Amino acid sequence: MTVRSEPSQHAGMRASNLALVFGEVARTGPVSRARVAANTGLTKSSVSGLVTDLISAGLVGESAPAATERGRPATALTLAPGGAAGLGLEINVDYLAAMVTDLTGAPRYHHVVRRDNRDRAVDEVVADLIEVARTAAASAAAQGLPLAAACVAVPGLAVDGTVVRAPNLGWTRVDLAAAIQEATGLEVDLENEANLAALGEMWFGGHEHEGGPLRDFVHVSGEIGIGGGIVVGGEVFHGAHAGAGELGHVVVVPDGPRCGCGGHGCLERMAGQQEILARAQVATMNELTHACEASEQAALDAVADAGRHLGVALSSVIKLLDPAAIVLGGAFATLAPWLTTATAASISHHSGAAEPPRLLVSGLGSDAAVRGAAGTVVRRVIADPAAHLARRP
Amino acid sequence: MTVRSEPSQHAGMRASNLALVFGEVARTGPVSRARVAANTGLTKSSVSGLVTDLISAGLVGESAPAATERGRPATALTLAPGGAAGLGLEINVDYLAAMVTDLTGAPRYHHVVRRDNRDRAVDEVVADLIEVARTAAASAAAQGLPLAAACVAVPGLAVDGTVVRAPNLGWTRVDLAAAIQEATGLEVDLENEANLAALGEMWFGGHEHEGGPLRDFVHVSGEIGIGGGIVVGGEVFHGAHAGAGELGHVVVVPDGPRCGCGGHGCLERMAGQQEILARAQVATMNELTHACEASEQAALDAVADAGRHLGVALSSVIKLLDPAAIVLGGAFATLAPWLTTATAASISHHSGAAEPPRLLVSGLGSDAAVRGAAGTVVRRVIADPAAHLARRP
DNA sequence: CACTTTAGTTCACGACTCAGACTATCTAAC
């Protein structure tokens, strides 16, 4: 079967215009109906009707008219923070996390449970996550925030609600979405942690590009493994089987040592945390940071070396994907002061580009993925308010 | 400014449904109105109205009713071959080419002028291409084929109708689209040759994937340089500045020799035609093929070596883009018998994937790009017939 | 020859957006 689009009907037309208006309100803060009409190309009367629907659905709020310049003062429209909320969850190697954001994307609840999940039974971890999710949902309810859905960040490949594999957790074929859906009653989506971190960075990282938000970039997340999130036109690029963006397994040393993935000379094998720590002769990332701050040569060399390997991988990324920027996140953000010089030099050496994409550093740290997860839910409501209303009339 | 979509209006609704119906007719060969209605989800009456428009526009033809099973026999709808046609042009290092295809994608005119364009003045080459285009347009007119537009394949980066750079031709900033547009009166689009070859391969190469046409793949075109075309969901992936897909400059030997692009150890530097020929100690690709057919060791080694390097680059492609297949075109298609074993082994070694994407060989040869160019024009008409009608009422 | 089945058309209806008139509410000028 090939893709076949839906027929355009009146309801679809209205849904599309509803999204257009709602998106405009979301993008341009407090706005008048008149401005929305001018910006979207719809007529004032159409906007009025659509806004009425959005207000009665509780998605948009109206503030008291305030005089601005001349003429009748405009009533300002804003996203109603209480209109819909998103629950973001995250399973990772050494923690579980939950976050609730309101419609504006503002965090309203955030909780992290630190615990190594590698050696535990899958069911136990899932049970813990359900507990975390329930607590978060209760907090949302207490704040009067209606959760629209949930999204879970997993450190591996997720397809159709199932964790196909999560190498660093040792998981294969775990039907996670169904379990959480049953426990919370929410629709649940799974998505790769690196991809959600990239989205979180895009929505909440504050990066700009040519006047607008950054919409075409690659996010490098250095957790225990090295992940990549490719964002194209504001959307995650998934590839044919949702396996795209595996930056950690790009070949950087063709005759290099065998990697856990079965390949040879992968970036993760050459510049992953394990390798860096071993070379720097320290045990933890904290120690590594301290050693770098103390300018210890072994540590600096280890990080610079990783930076060079990263540069090789990113050169290929640049040639293949032509991103507008590259964002370093996770451990690489922490190590950025000692890393980026080597990485930039390596990119320049290998790609020879006169104007390589900008190399940015994440400001969100390890919260990027949960924020992205919660944000995904909320963004989906904004992208298609009609679908959201159809689900809860 | 950020992207903002158009408001949905009645005209847009009709345009969208027109495209839906037209696309269905194009996809499923001769079909009845009733089947189109069932397949698209539109009602019979809507389809009737839309089909009436398409027929009176000359885009769809109606054949005599033919009894099939029970009931009233259906009148079959097909693409009207004479409804619209596309002009594809190609500038390459050692030839110029033109092709006209009708609405069904069938070639109706094809002409290739072999001549080395490297040492000639830009204006001369452009003048020659215009001549080639005019002759092709005359042939189309003689056959009663109304050209909808033209599309030119260029061996380099093209943005907004301008050839920004074409390294192997030595061109920079050539305003090609305007020149051809003025000469022929047609709307002219430029696109990278490797990308068009990929599209040509998709539309006319006959590859299948899971029952449908292949829509997510990477096409490798080995001409004088090595180009790559990334196709995602049936569309070319361009990246932020239209520079994506530069497979030839993916790093395959991190400490390798300097490449013409300014980088080091690029695939093109290690496995381009120049390198293969030198290693095999022959002068032309023809000689190389003969040497391989004669099982001469130097030639076989040179090709296998190139295949290994190609495998390294493709491993990174697979990890980053997760394509459903990889199609080898151009010189790599010719060399496939002596190349693919080494390439497949290298991919397996470096990516360690249990189920790597299929490695296919192009059947179109060096015509892929012109066919893709002409096909692009026609496909655009099929994708948005309303826009096409608006241009010529 | 009636009955069934399928294809395609016609037409009243409803859902939408549009355009423009109309009302509301402010500032600026006299």
Place this chain on the structure above:
DNA sequence: GTTAGATAGTCTGAGTCGTGAACTAAAGTG
């Protein structure tokens, strides 16, 4: 203080388009 001008928002009639059901058309079956 009043009036003109500007801007915001609502209301109403007209036009467009898909829907759904009734209707006509053209075959096969018993």
